Amino acid sequence: MTTVPSKHRVSHRDKVETAILGEAVRQFAECGYEGTSIATVAERAGLSKQNLMYYFPTKQALYQRVLDNVLDDWLARMASLADPGKDPGDVLRAYVRAKLTFSREQPLASRVYAMEVIGGAKLYADQIRRRVIPLLRADIAVFERWIAEGKIAPVNATHLLFAVWAMTQSYADFAAQMTLVLDREQLQPSDFDDAERLITGMVLAAVGLQENTCPP
Amino acid sequence: MTTVPSKHRVSHRDKVETAILGEAVRQFAECGYEGTSIATVAERAGLSKQNLMYYFPTKQALYQRVLDNVLDDWLARMASLADPGKDPGDVLRAYVRAKLTFSREQPLASRVYAMEVIGGAKLYADQIRRRVIPLLRADIAVFERWIAEGKIAPVNATHLLFAVWAMTQSYADFAAQMTLVLDREQLQPSDFDDAERLITGMVLAAVGLQENTCPP
DNA sequence: GTCTATAATCAGATAGAC
DNA sequence: GTCTATCTGATTATAGAC
Numbered sequence: 001m002t003t004v005p006s007k008h009r010v011s012h013r014d015k016v017e018t019a020i021l022g023e024a025v026r027q028f029a030e031c032g033y034e035g036t037s038i039a040t041v042a043e044r045a046g047l048s049k050q051n052l053m054y055y056f057p058t059k060q061a062l063y064q065r066v067l068d069n070v071l072d073d074w075l076a077r078m079a080s081l082a083d084p085g086k087d088p089g090d091v092l093r094a095y096v097r098a099k100l101t102f103s104r105e106q107p108l109a110s111r112v113y114a115m116e117v118i119g120g121a122k123l124y125a126d127q128i129r130r131r132v133i134p135l136l137r138a139d140i141a142v143f144e145r146w147i148a149e150g151k152i153a154p155v156n157a158t159h160l161l162f163a164v165w166a167m168t169q170s171y172a173d174f175a176a177q178m179t180l181v182l183d184r185e186q187l188q189p190s191d192f193d194d195a196e197r198l199i200t201g202m203v204l205a206a207v208g209l210q211e212n213t214c215p216p
Numbered sequence: 217m218t219t220v221p222s223k224h225r226v227s228h229r230d231k232v233e234t235a236i237l238g239e240a241v242r243q244f245a246e247c248g249y250e251g252t253s254i255a256t257v258a259e260r261a262g263l264s265k266q267n268l269m270y271y272f273p274t275k276q277a278l279y280q281r282v283l284d285n286v287l288d289d290w291l292a293r294m295a296s297l298a299d300p301g302k303d304p305g306d307v308l309r310a311y312v313r314a315k316l317t318f319s320r321e322q323p324l325a326s327r328v329y330a331m332e333v334i335g336g337a338k339l340y341a342d343q344i345r346r347r348v349i350p351l352l353r354a355d356i357a358v359f360e361r362w363i364a365e366g367k368i369a370p371v372n373a374t375h376l377l378f379a380v381w382a383m384t385q386s387y388a389d390f391a392a393q394m395t396l397v398l399d400r401e402q403l404q405p406s407d408f409d410d411a412e413r414l415i416t417g418m419v420l421a422a423v424g425l426q427e428n429t430c431p432p
Numbered sequence: 433g434t435c436t437a438t439a440a441t442c443a444g445a446t447a448g449a450c
Numbered sequence: 451g452t453c454t455a456t457c458t459g460a461t462t463a464t465a466g467a468c
Contacts, residue, residue, distance in 0.1 A: 029334070029335075030338075031250060031335060032248035032250060032331070033251065034247060035248060035250030111335075114390075117389070118245070118327050118334075118389050118390070118392070119245075119247060119251075119327075121393070128393060129396055132393070133397055137397065140397075150432070151430065153430050156414045158397065160414060160418075162383075162397075162411070163414060163418060166382040166385070166390065167382045169382070170378060170382035170386075173334050174334070174378075174381070174382065176333050176334070180344060181349055181356075181378075194374075197372065198375040198379060201422060202379060202418050203418070206417060206421050206422070207428065207430075208428040208430045211424075211427070212421065212423065213424045214367065214424045214425075215370070
């Protein structure tokens with residue numbers, strides 16, 4: 001049960017767990033929870049199924065750990081971006097950029113989370129309630145305060161956040177369709193630059209911080 | 217193999233297939249392809265698993281039919297909305313409304329499609345290439361023509377379409393998370409009204425057809 | 433078209449030697 | 451910690467009577 005304290009900086013257990021989790025997030029993202037077999041994950045991580053189950057006693061435990069890691073990473077990037085004291089334009093730009101960076105750097109993580117939510121979040125609703133919703137509500141409250149102070153145009157703050165979430169998230173989740181439209185093997189850095197420009201422009205125009213005009 | 221021509225307006229086969237497909241789309245949306253068992257679908261549709269397999273010889277055949285129906289419905293709603301001769305504002309409003317209506321009326325269909333794309337569209341990439349991409353490309357071309365004619369502001373038309381797609385689609389796919397934020401059992405008609413107002417406002421502001429200003 | 437019966441396979445999980 | 455061996459249950463799919 002307990003582990004002997006290791007003198008190595010990175011224990012063997014950590015190394016093996018990292019390898020397992022790296023393959024697990026890939027499989028869960030591609031095939032979903034039920035479509036993923038722990039035998040496949042084990043094989044690609046370079047160990048036997050039985051050995052994997054020494055580190056993660058059940059498939060659910062593995063899945064929960066993957067989701068926990070996804071959420072940890074995401075929360076670390078997104079926490080306390082929205083500060084009512086900062087400039088609204090700066091915050092909105094940073095917000096879009098941070099979410100888009102997550103989609104670019106951790107597309108598999110994004111897809112695992114998306115699949116869980118689409119399926120109704122039956123296994124993870126409680127964690128979302130506890131860890132995600134408060135953050136989203138706080139962000140919405142900041143937007144609403146700016147509106148009350150007349151710093152941004154009076155839009156529906158909740159749905160504005162939904163919109164930002166959706167637009168940025170889709171560059172991970174719907175990448176397969178986007179690459180078909182763009183006729184590429186995979187999304188390029190320049191695609192993310194284009195996305196950031198367009199989304200930022202949309203959001204700023206929506207809240208009255210930027211004017212997009214037609215040429216006369 | 218072949219069916220005797222029926223004198224009934226709706227054949228027995230049609231009725232049974234409709235019942236099966238109705239449960240199948242629900243199961244595939246909730247549990248994904250691998251997570252769905254045809255035995256469960258059959259039971260909820262009121263027949264035996266073996267009987268279901270008389271109508272759909274394999275699980276894949278059932279899944280393909282579900283996806284085909286999803287796409288048929290979506291294409292019927294979205295085809296030829298973007299007409300370069302029409303008023304850009306009217307077209308964009310209609311586009312947002314049509315996609316949002318689909319998310320409200322057919323959330324399960326939307327989720328099945330989303331899961332397939334997130335997983336890499338391994339089974340359905342060809343159909344998407346043949347039936348979806350041309351439509352999206354045509355829409356993009358219309359947007360670009362309006363830009364060239366100076367009718368809307370010069371934004372990246374491709375990513376504008378991605379944005380509209382993402383924002384509207386998310387009211388089906390991410391409904392589970394939205395209801396947690398909004399603290400509701402399920403999304404209400406008023407939520408879709410709010411969404412339509414915000415998204416339409418964002419899109420029109422982005423292309424310079426509407427000014428959103430802060431109060432002074 | 434619907435049923436009973438069953439084949440064939442594969443999954444997650446456990447036991448125990450080393 | 452890692453291995454061999456095995457259990458148990460579920461799943462897709464088929465065969466054939468009626």
